[in-house]
Amino acid sequence: MTVASQVKQSLASLKSMHASFQQFALTSTDEKAQRAFHEAMLLTEEVIADVKERVSQLEREEPQYHGK
Amino acid sequence: MPIWLEAAIRSVSILIGLFVITRILGKKQLSKLSFFEYIVGITVGDIAGTMSTDLDINLQEGITSILIWSLFPVLISYISLHNKKFRDFVEGNSTVFIKNGKVLEENLKREKYTIDELMEQLRKKDVFRVADVEFAVLEPNGDLNVLLKREKQPLAVGDVFPNPPSEKEPQTVVMDGKILDEPLATMGLNRGWLKTELDKQGIAIENVFLAQVDSYGQLTVDLYDDKLNVQQPQDKQLLLAAMKKVQADFELFALETQSEEAKQMYEKNAKKLNDLLQKITPLLKN
Numbered sequence: 001m002t003v004a005s006q007v008k009q010s011l012a013s014l015k016s017m018h019a020s021f022q023q024f025a026l027t028s029t030d031e032k033a034q035r036a037f038h039e040a041m042l043l044t045e046e047v048i049a050d051v052k053e054r055v056s057q058l059e060r061e062e063p064q065y066h067g068k
Numbered sequence: 069m070p071i072w073l074e075a076a077i078r079s080v081s082i083l084i085g086l087f088v089i090t091r092i093l094g095k096k097q098l099s100k101l102s103f104f105e106y107i108v109g110i111t112v113g114d115i116a117g118t119m120s121t122d123l124d125i126n127l128q129e130g131i132t133s134i135l136i137w138s139l140f141p142v143l144i145s146y147i148s149l150h151n152k153k154f155r156d157f158v159e160g161n162s163t164v165f166i167k168n169g170k171v172l173e174e175n176l177k178r179e180k181y182t183i184d185e186l187m188e189q190l191r192k193k194d195v196f197r198v199a200d201v202e203f204a205v206l207e208p209n210g211d212l213n214v215l216l217k218r219e220k221q222p223l224a225v226g227d228v229f230p231n232p233p234s235e236k237e238p239q240t241v242v243m244d245g246k247i248l249d250e251p252l253a254t255m256g257l258n259r260g261w262l263k264t265e266l267d268k269q270g271i272a273i274e275n276v277f278l279a280q281v282d283s284y285g286q287l288t289v290d291l292y293d294d295k296l297n298v299q300q301p302q303d304k305q306l307l308l309a310a311m312k313k314v315q316a317d318f319e320l321f322a323l324e325t326q327s328e329e330a331k332q333m334y335e336k337n338a339k340k341l342n343d344l345l346q347k348i349t350p351l352l353k354n
Contacts, residue, residue, distance in 0.1 A: 003324070010317045013310050020307040027285020029236045029255060033351055036233075040348050047337045054330055 004058045011051045018044040071123060078127070079120040086116055089138045102159060102209060105141055112137050160208035166201050169217065179206060190214060233351045235283050242279035245292070255281050269299060304352040315341040
């Protein structure tokens, strides 16, 4: 597996985590838990932004991996 | 009027009357009877029984005595609700048997308790060494309650996790195959959500005997068809596993990459995720 595809896999996992956090933030009834999940969701968003940046860098450096 | 008919009418009306009286006396009477309440209960029952079978007894007399016997406890509990001194007088005080780990022999004697009886009561509470007890008190209703020494107390969640996530009571949303809308609304959910969740697990709503939602919005079900295996909700475990994997991947990428900038980015985010893991793990473990 190439580096680019590995990073893309992580990105997909991160997106799934983001969705799960969002879901738990909405369905939890405890306020503290809601807040913790919400913060986790925001943090995941930051990480996702960084990784997206890295993916486009990789694609620029090695165009043969583009879109794979 | 034939005698049997009179007896029948009497019995039925007394039964109804007794039912009303027990409702008035309330739940407390059931859970902890004081000796007085115990006697009252037996006497009322006895009067009622005699009244329904012994037709020689005048109904007026019987009803009067039943009313007095049953309303007196109501009166007493009403007064003791408002007056602490009266309450102590009626219900009695508790007696301390062990204080600071020392047995108070004087109090034992006052309650006519032998040390054997005390030890028997302690053993009922799974205490076999008197030395493990910090404090023990004999309640007015005869129960012995025991506070163990700190080092002998069972481990609680709060001892392990300083701030454990609170867990609210689960709501039952399907019972006997019928959807209960009120608990669903309490959780901020609706029938559409329930249907989606059941579809996810591949279950038809007709097959659900009981379904509960916990405070994290996870659905657990029991089916009519016991041969089917239902998956327990794994959303939390999956999320935790995904977080751990991504965190580990980032550390790996940071080692592998040639670019200094990317290395720093991966390290920073690996640390972020690690901190998040620490914080969120108690919420995701159950």
